[in-house]
Amino acid sequence: MTSPLLQVEGLTRHFTIGRGRRARVLRAVHDVSFEVGAGEIVALVGESGSGKSTTARLVARLDRPTGGTIRLDGADGLTGEPRRASPAYRRAVQMVFQDPFGSLNPVHTVGHHLRRPLILHGHDPGDVADLLTTVGLDPSLARRHPHELSGGQRQRVAIARALAVRPRLIVADEPVSMLDVSVRAGVLNLMERLRATRGTAYLYITHDLASARYLGGRILVMYAGHAVEGADAATLVERPAHPYTRLLLSAVPDPRRERRGAAPPAAPAGAAAAPAPAGCPFTARCPLAAARCAAERPARTDLGGGHWARCHATEEGRTG
Amino acid sequence: MAEPLTAGTTAPPTGLLSIENLTVDFHTPRGTARAVDGVSLGLFPGEILGLAGESGCGKSTLAMAVPRLLRDPAVITGGRVRLGDGDGDGVDLLGLSDEELRRVRWRDIAVVFQNAMNALNPVLRVEAQLVDVIRTHERTGRREARERAARLCGLVGIGADRLRAYPHELSGGMRQRIAIAIALALRPRLLIMDEPTTALDVVVQREIIAEVRRLQERLGFAVLFITHDISLLVEISDRIAIMYAGEVVELADARTILDDPAHPYTRGLLASFPTLHGDDTRLTGIPGAPPDLVDPPPGCRFAPRCPSAHDRCRAERPVRVTVGDRDVACHLYGPAEVTP
Amino acid sequence: MRKVTAFLRGDRRAVAGAAVFTLIACAVLLAPVLAPHTTTWSDGGPFSPPSADHPLGTNGQGQDVLSHVLYGGRTSLGMALVVGTGTTVISVVAGLVTAFLGGVADEAISLVVNVVLTIPSLPLIIVLAAFLPPGTGTIVLVLVATGWAFGARVVRSQALTLRRRDFVAAATVAGEHRRRTIFVEIMPNMASVIAAYFCGQVVFALTAGSALEFLGLGDADQPSWGTMLFWAQNDSALLQGAWWTFVAPGLGIALTASALALVNFAIDAATNPRLRVARGAAARRPRGFRRATAVRRG
Numbered sequence: 001m002t003s004p005l006l007q008v009e010g011l012t013r014h015f016t017i018g019r020g021r022r023a024r025v026l027r028a029v030h031d032v033s034f035e036v037g038a039g040e041i042v043a044l045v046g047e048s049g050s051g052k053s054t055t056a057r058l059v060a061r062l063d064r065p066t067g068g069t070i071r072l073d074g075a076d077g078l079t080g081e082p083r084r085a086s087p088a089y090r091r092a093v094q095m096v097f098q099d100p101f102g103s104l105n106p107v108h109t110v111g112h113h114l115r116r117p118l119i120l121h122g123h124d125p126g127d128v129a130d131l132l133t134t135v136g137l138d139p140s141l142a143r144r145h146p147h148e149l150s151g152g153q154r155q156r157v158a159i160a161r162a163l164a165v166r167p168r169l170i171v172a173d174e175p176v177s178m179l180d181v182s183v184r185a186g187v188l189n190l191m192e193r194l195r196a197t198r199g200t201a202y203l204y205i206t207h208d209l210a211s212a213r214y215l216g217g218r219i220l221v222m223y224a225g226h227a228v229e230g231a232d233a234a235t236l237v238e239r240p241a242h243p244y245t246r247l248l249l250s251a252v253p254d255p256r257r258e259r260r261g262a263a264p265p266a267a268p269a270g271a272a273a274a275p276a277p278a279g280c281p282f283t284a285r286c287p288l289a290a291a292r293c294a295a296e297r298p299a300r301t302d303l304g305g306g307h308w309a310r311c312h313a314t315e316e317g318r319t320g
Numbered sequence: 321m322a323e324p325l326t327a328g329t330t331a332p333p334t335g336l337l338s339i340e341n342l343t344v345d346f347h348t349p350r351g352t353a354r355a356v357d358g359v360s361l362g363l364f365p366g367e368i369l370g371l372a373g374e375s376g377c378g379k380s381t382l383a384m385a386v387p388r389l390l391r392d393p394a395v396i397t398g399g400r401v402r403l404g405d406g407d408g409d410g411v412d413l414l415g416l417s418d419e420e421l422r423r424v425r426w427r428d429i430a431v432v433f434q435n436a437m438n439a440l441n442p443v444l445r446v447e448a449q450l451v452d453v454i455r456t457h458e459r460t461g462r463r464e465a466r467e468r469a470a471r472l473c474g475l476v477g478i479g480a481d482r483l484r485a486y487p488h489e490l491s492g493g494m495r496q497r498i499a500i501a502i503a504l505a506l507r508p509r510l511l512i513m514d515e516p517t518t519a520l521d522v523v524v525q526r527e528i529i530a531e532v533r534r535l536q537e538r539l540g541f542a543v544l545f546i547t548h549d550i551s552l553l554v555e556i557s558d559r560i561a562i563m564y565a566g567e568v569v570e571l572a573d574a575r576t577i578l579d580d581p582a583h584p585y586t587r588g589l590l591a592s593f594p595t596l597h598g599d600d601t602r603l604t605g606i607p608g609a610p611p612d613l614v615d616p617p618p619g620c621r622f623a624p625r626c627p628s629a630h631d632r633c634r635a636e637r638p639v640r641v642t643v644g645d646r647d648v649a650c651h652l653y654g655p656a657e658v659t660p
Numbered sequence: 661m662r663k664v665t666a667f668l669r670g671d672r673r674a675v676a677g678a679a680v681f682t683l684i685a686c687a688v689l690l691a692p693v694l695a696p697h698t699t700t701w702s703d704g705g706p707f708s709p710p711s712a713d714h715p716l717g718t719n720g721q722g723q724d725v726l727s728h729v730l731y732g733g734r735t736s737l738g739m740a741l742v743v744g745t746g747t748t749v750i751s752v753v754a755g756l757v758t759a760f761l762g763g764v765a766d767e768a769i770s771l772v773v774n775v776v777l778t779i780p781s782l783p784l785i786i787v788l789a790a791f792l793p794p795g796t797g798t799i800v801l802v803l804v805a806t807g808w809a810f811g812a813r814v815v816r817s818q819a820l821t822l823r824r825r826d827f828v829a830a831a832t833v834a835g836e837h838r839r840r841t842i843f844v845e846i847m848p849n850m851a852s853v854i855a856a857y858f859c860g861q862v863v864f865a866l867t868a869g870s871a872l873e874f875l876g877l878g879d880a881d882q883p884s885w886g887t888m889l890f891w892a893q894n895d896s897a898l899l900q901g902a903w904w905t906f907v908a909p910g911l912g913i914a915l916t917a918s919a920l921a922l923v924n925f926a927i928d929a930a931t932n933p934r935l936r937v938a939r940g941a942a943a944r945r946p947r948g949f950r951r952a953t954a955v956r957r958g
Contacts, residue, residue, distance in 0.1 A: 047521035062829050090835040103826035107848040117834040150609050161834065180374040181548055181592045185605030188594075207522065214594035214603065237596055251526035254596050255554035255578050 003074030005201055006036040006059065006093070006169055011068035013054050028054040030225040031068070034218075036169060039199040041217030043233070045209055045248070051225040053098075056173045056205045060095040061085035091121055094162035098174035100154035104146040110157050111142035117164040131160040135190060152183030159190065166198075173205045188214060209252050213237050218306070221245045224281035231307035241301075241309040244282045280312065288313040335364035335404060336509055336542050337386065342399035344381050344390065346613075353613035355381045355394065357566035360640075365404075365509065368536060368543040370557030370574065372550045372589070376610055378566040379546050383512050386544070387429045388413060388421060403428060403510075426457055430503035434515040436495035439502065440487040446473075446498050447483040453505045472501040477531060493524035497531065504535065511536075512544045517552070529556050550589050554578045562586045565611050565621040572646030582648045584626045620651065628652060671929060677922025684916050688733035695727035699883045706895075707902040717904040719888070720895030728883050729908045735884035736866060737916065739796055743803045743865035748858045750808040752847070755815025759823065760842055769812070776809035785868060789877040796879055799869045807864065811857045818853055822846045852927055859924035863917045870913050885909035 013029040029051040036042045044052040057063045059070060061077070061084075069076050077089050085093075097103035104113055114128045129139035135156040146154055155175060162170050172191065176184040192215060194200045206212050212219050212233060219236045221229045221244065229242040240246045279294040280286070286293065292312050300308045301315040344356035355378045363369050373379045384390050386401050402410040403424065413424065425431075433439055441449055450469035454460055460468070470480045476497040487495055496516060503511055513532070517525035533556060536543055547553055553560055553574070560577045562570040562585065570583040581587045588606035608625040611617055617624055623633040632651050640649035687694060696714070702722040710717045716725035754773070758766040785802050792798040822828065823846060831841045847854075872878055873886025880887055892898075892905040 047523065057829075060829075060833055062832060087835055090833065093833075095830070095833045097826040097830060099826055103830045105827040105831075105845055105849070107851070108845075116831070116836060120835045152609070158830070161830065165834070181550065181589060182374055182606035183609075185592045185594075185603035186607070189603065189605070210594040210596045213596060247523060249596065251522040252596050253522075253525075253549065253552040253555050255551045256595065256597060 003071065004035040005038045005040075005073065006203070007069075007071040007074070008035070008055075008059065009033045009069045009071070011055065011058060011070065012066045013051075013058060013063065014066045027225045029058065029065070032222070032225075032227045033068075034220050034227065034230065036201050036203055038168065039195060039201050041195060041202045041204055041215050043204040043206060043212035043215065043217060043219045044222055045206055045212050045219055046222035047207055047248075049224065050222040052205045052207075052222050053173055054225075055222070056095070056171045056203065059203055060093060060171045061089060062095075087121065091165045092167055093169045093171065094165060094167040095171040095173065096155070096158050096162050096175045099178055100151050100158055101146075101178075103158050104154055106146055108145070109142065110144050110146070110149070113157060113161050114142070114164055117161060121165045123164065123166075127164070131164055132157075134163060134194075135160040136186070150183075151179050152186065155179060155187055156190065159187070159194075163194070163200075167200065169201045169203065171203045171205070174207070175204075176211065177206070177208065184211075191215065209237065209248060221248065226281050226310065228282065228311070229309040231303075232305070235305065235307050239307075241303055241307070241314045242282075242311045243286050243288050243313065245309075247285070280310070286313075288318055335362055335367075337363040337404065337544075338400075338402045338410070339382070339386065340400045340402070342382065342385060342401060343397045344378070344385050345395050345397045346393045347395065348393060348614065351614040354616075355566055355613060356385065358399070359563075359566075359568050361561055361568060361571070363510065363542050363544060366536070366540045366542055367558045368533075368545055368556055370553035370560040371544060371546045371563060372548065372553050372560060373563035374548060374610060376613075377563040379563045380514050382563070383514055383544055383546050384431075386413065386510075386512060387425050387431060389431065423457075426453065426503075426508065427506045428508055429510045429512065430506070430508040432496070432499050432503050432511065432513045432516045434518050436492070436499040437487060439499045440495060442487055444486075445483070446485055446487065446490075449498075450483075450502055450505060453502055457506050468505070472505055473498075475504070475535065476501045491524075492520050493528060496520060496524075496528055500528075500532070500535070504539070504541075507539065508541055510542050510544065512546075514546045515548070516545075518547065518549070525552070532556070549593075550577075551593060551595065562589065565616060566613060567621065567649060568640065568647075569622065569650065570646065570648045571640075572648075576646055582643065582646060582653060583622075583650050584628050584652070585622045588625075620649075671926040673922045674926030677919045677924075677926065680915060680919035681923065684733065684912070684919070685737065688730060688737055691727075691730035691734060695724070695730045697724040697727045699723065699728055699731045701727070707897065707900050707905070709902075710904055716908045717902065719902075719905050720891060720897060720900075725888075725904055725908050728888055729885070729912055732883040732885050732888055732909065733912055735796060735882055736870060736886065736912070739800055739869050739884070740862045740866035740916075742800050743807065743869070744858050744862035746800070746804040747807040747811060747861045747865075748854060750804065751811025751857065752815050752850075752854060754808065754812035756819055756842055756847070758812070759816045759819035760838070770816075773809045773812050776806065777813070781806045782868075785872065786875070786877070789872050794877055794879055796882060796884070799872050799878055800865075802872075803865050803868060807861055811861070814853060814857065815850065818850050819846060822849055855927045856924050859920045859927065863920045863924075866913060866917055870909075885912050 011029055011032045015026040015028055016023050017026055018024060032051070032055060034042060044055060046052045054063070058065050065078070070078055072089060072092055077085065111128050114131050115125045118125045118127055128142050132139045132141060137153060137156050137160070141149065141153065149157065175191070176187050179187060188211060191202060195202065204212065204215060209219070216233050219231060219233050220227050221236070221242065223244045229236065229240065229245045236245065237249065240249055279296055280298050283289045283293040290312065298310045298312045298315060300310055302308050303314070339359060339361045341358045341360055342356055343354065343358055346353040346355050359382055371379045371383060381390065381394060385396055388396070390396065396414060399414070401413040403413055404410040413421065416424065447466065447469050450472055451462065451465040454465040454468055455462070470483060473480060473483055478494060478497050478501070482490065482494065487498070490498065517528050520528065529552070532543065545553065545557060554577065557574045560572065560574050561568045562577070562583065564585050570577065570581070570586045577586060578590070581590055585606070588604070591604045592606060594603060606625055611621050611624065617634070619632070619634040619636050620626070620629070620638050623629040626633065630651070636651070638649045638651045640647050641653065643653045701724065703718065705718060706720050706722045708714060708718045708722070714724050714726065716729065719725055719728065754769050758769045785806055788802045788805070789798055792802070828841060828845060831845050836845070870884070870886035870889065873884055874889045874893070876890055878884065878887055878890070880890060888909040889906065897905040
């Protein structure tokens with residue numbers, strides 16, 4: 001059996017905040033596992049603080065995990081290259097950042113941004129025009145500076161920079177959330193086109209379930225550093241198992257829903273309450289919470305067809 | 321000065337607020353950009369009017385021009401903003417002195433911003449800020465103001481124990497609730513909400529929206545709700561105005577906008593975002609970018625991006641006309657012959 | 661380059677400052693052509709007032725003041741520019757090294773920076789200059805030794821902010837080398853800070869260096885604006901009513917310092933990317949509470 005393109009197992013990142021006695025540990029990412037196959041789209045969906053962006057940075061090797069493994073083509077990259085990722089890893093895995101205003105260097109031209117990765121990875125620096133054409137931009141933009149471009153154009157440049165090394169996986173951290181509504185579709189369609197024509201796989205980080213569903217592929221829902229449910233996009237949206245997924249789905253603005261709709265089903269009161277480190281992180285807000293939930297972390301319950309959830313209620317067959 | 325080209329054919333409703341031919345210019349080093357261009361818009365008492373459009377379309381400028389909260393490069397260069405007082409013509413906010421305006425703000429018109437931290441003072445406890453607002457505008461004893469502050473917090477679903485908290489000790493959603501409580505402190509008739517949930521997570525956004533709806537039904541104020549998220553707007557608004565490049569291009573009932581959009585820009589917007597349960601159609605988005613307002617295209621401002629544009633669109637600005645149950649500014653719907 | 665011309669066009673302060681400084685620099689460079697006499701030439705008539713022969717009069721030794729101002733400016737400006745360059749280079753290197761190496765190097769250099777910053781600099785400068793053999797070299801050395809610390813701290817904090825920006829992460833993901841990331845991606849973003857610091861240091865070196873020379877801590881035989889003031893004081897020029905011996909070098913110092921200060925302000929306003937972006941974005945983001953002027957139209 002061939003190993004998947006990217007295999008993340010038990011990924012954990014804890015931050016220590018403060019010093020000495022006051023120090024406490026923030027569990028940004030806790031025991032997260034998933035796989036991304038070649039040409040596949042996996043969406044990590046969650047709210048702010050869910051650990052989705054930390055996961056993205058870990059996979060892009062901008063940060064080192066506290067625990068767990070990240071395997072590329074079955075080879076554990078972390079043990080071999082403790083300090084920096086190898087050029088081979090960089091060639092395979094690229095990243096597109098959320099803020100197209102911050103991810104391009106204001107003092108350099110568009111051309112510079114595309115030329116550097118080409119040179120660093122031994123490609124022809126003359127490919128800049130091709131790259132711009134690929135992402136739907138005019139090659140003449142190479143001489144412009146980022147501040148002369150619109151948000152949508154900048155994000156296309158950022159994608160072109162990621163494409164320069166011909167990666168097999170692009171980690172896209174909220175690539176459209178800061179763009180105007182009318183240009184978002186264009187960027188999402190571009191990503192899908194690149195997947196179809198070049199076989200580029202994506203780890204798509206988003207808070208927007210609708211766009212995750214639009215791109216298709218698999219969706220992994222994260223809450224407070226934990227992966228709580230995973231399924232293919234259609235299943236997750238139509239038959240969510242975890243109470244948090246259901247809460248999230250009910251909160252997404254949906255023009256087709258009956259208007260003046262009721263408040264979300266879960267009690268929001270404990271929203272800020274710290275999750276019990278031992279149990280399920282969603283316990284405090286969960287309408288189905290039982291004594292067991294606070295004490296014991298639920299295991300993965302397999303629901304068939306690659307659909308799973310970490311929830312005691314699901315495991316016991318209780319539904320809301 | 322050129323004649324206003326988009327005079328709404330419908331008289332503004334004799335309701336709570338009527339914006340008539342409002343024009344706002346930005347004086348930039350490159351020239352004058354007309355951010356709001358002869359916009360007419362009315363608000364009925366107790367309705368929620370949604371204002372949607374992309375960044376730079378002038379929606380925030382329009383909304384902030386109402387209580388005259390615009391900052392330096394922006395200057396109101398024409399039009400009227402009448403606040404109804406039950407009978408007669410109402411009062412033109414643009415003609416008020418600073419002192420008169422101060423009385424209107426907060427008592428009649430309150431504003432909630434995208435970032436609650438802009439409205440909250442980071443070094444004062446929440447209670448002190450609520451008490452301050454109440455006591456600055458009304459002759460109230462400290463004790464009574466405190467009691468009202470507690471009631472206001474209860475109104476927006478925040479426990480009295482949070483009154484002693486500083487803004488940074490609260491979550492984003494709670495801060496926005498406090499900002500709403502402060503805005504509602506003097507029972508305004510109009511609440512202007514400028515992207516109030518954009519910085520919040522979806523679940524919190526949903527709670528805030530439900531809260532606003534609930535409060536609005538209970539207290540009867542009107543809301544001018546500004547957002548770029550048209551799907552959110554369809555859920556909360558009674559009517560929706562779509563803005564593009566400084567103009568209101570379509571104004572209709574929320575359902576009508578969703579089910580039967582007329583203006584090609586509105587249609588483009590609706591085809592720009594994916595929905596959770598809709599069919600799997602491919603999103604088209606809108607090609608191109610909004611025009612440079614310093615040097616806008618001669619005809620319809622949307623013509624360069626419009627799939628239905630024809631010669632007339634590139635030469636002549638469309639006038640906003642009433643077609644059926646909506647107002648729309650587009651040559652596809654306007655009067656056939658060229659208006660003089 | 662476009663940036664520079666754009667800001668020169670847009671800012672009257674910059675134009676004025678740059679023009680005055682260029683004029684002074686040219687005059688000083690062309691001293692052999694412009695000066696009516698050499699610095700050693702003397703006609704024996706001390707303190708003769710400005711005349712056709714001596715446009716700025718003569719000093720206590722009967723030497724031509726205009727020639728001294730022109731030749732002396734070479735020493736003064738040269739000294740100031742060398743100190744400015746030296747402190748700026750040391751500041752940038754120390755600041756970047758501490759920001760990026762971290763660990764022991766950061767702790768050690770930061771300690772030195774803090775020590776240098778804590779000692780009151782003017783007394784230190786005077787004490788150091790008094791102990792070392794007098795001369796322009798000593799003054800340069802002393803001013804560089806005491807002047808770099810503040811800049812190092814400024815550069816360090818800027819670099820620490822910049823390295824958290826996404827474009828640095830993007831360069832890392834692209835596989836960019838660390839040294840190149842620091843010097844090609846990050847450093848150009850600090851151009852305004854570095855340029856402003858350089859201007860400030862030149863102004864400081866000019867005034868402080870002249871002050872040291874005035875106090876007699878420089879090389880009294882080497883003509884410069886500071887030593888001219890020293891000799892004027894020494895020869896009791898003021899008692900003789902020979903105001904021109906003070907005013908000429910004093911104006912040289914004051915004009916140069918003011919011109920550079922103007923350029924400094926303008927650099928700050930023009931190359932700060934925040935201000936540049938804000939200008940472009942202003943048309944899109946009207947926020948805040950300042951009342952706009954409302955004009956009613958009938």
